[in-house]
Amino acid sequence: MPQPNPEFAEAVLDVVAGIPEGLAMAYGDVAAAIGSRAPRAVGAVMAYYGDEVPWWRVVRASGHPVRDHEQQALEYYRAEGTPLLWSPDRTVFRVNLRVARYVPLS
DNA sequence: GTCGTGACAGTAG
DNA sequence: ACTACTGCCACGA
Numbered sequence: 001m002p003q004p005n006p007e008f009a010e011a012v013l014d015v016v017a018g019i020p021e022g023l024a025m026a027y028g029d030v031a032a033a034i035g036s037r038a039p040r041a042v043g044a045v046m047a048y049y050g051d052e053v054p055w056w057r058v059v060r061a062s063g064h065p066v067r068d069h070e071q072q073a074l075e076y077y078r079a080e081g082t083p084l085l086w087s088p089d090r091t092v093f094r095v096n097l098r099v100a101r102y103v104p105l106s
Numbered sequence: 107g108t109c110g111t112g113a114c115a116g117t118a119g
Numbered sequence: 120a121c122t123a124c125t126g127c128c129a130c131g132a
Contacts, residue, residue: 040112040114042113043114050113055113060113068113
């Protein structure tokens with residue numbers, strides 16, 4: 001993984017660090033919060049620095065948690081009481097962004 | 107400058 | 120619910 005531009009990365013990490021317990025933002029939300037339209041670049045930052053911030057509070061626009069980290073994310077969600085939506089057979093879940101979406105104040 | 111890649115997003119079928 | 124396709128933009132090569 002390439003090291004992202006530190007300035008862009010710091011802006012991303014600041015936003016993510018400000019997401020309260022039990023809430024979440026989409027990658028696109030984080031990008032918009034720093035005046036960018038590059039959700040994929042946000043993902044690149046998270047892939048590199050994700051272990052330094054509450055990465056499980058950043059999900060896809062659909063509410064699906066981070067790829068390949070669903071189990072670990074689920075434990076955080078249960079601990080924080082994050083509202084989840086489950087498939088009828090209870091095999092897959094996503095964060096209920098309609099309720100849990102965090103909008104940082106300008 | 108071009109090109110490929112990506113913890114993405116939106117639309118269409 | 121799914122796949123496919125397009126748009127997007129930051130980065131490194």
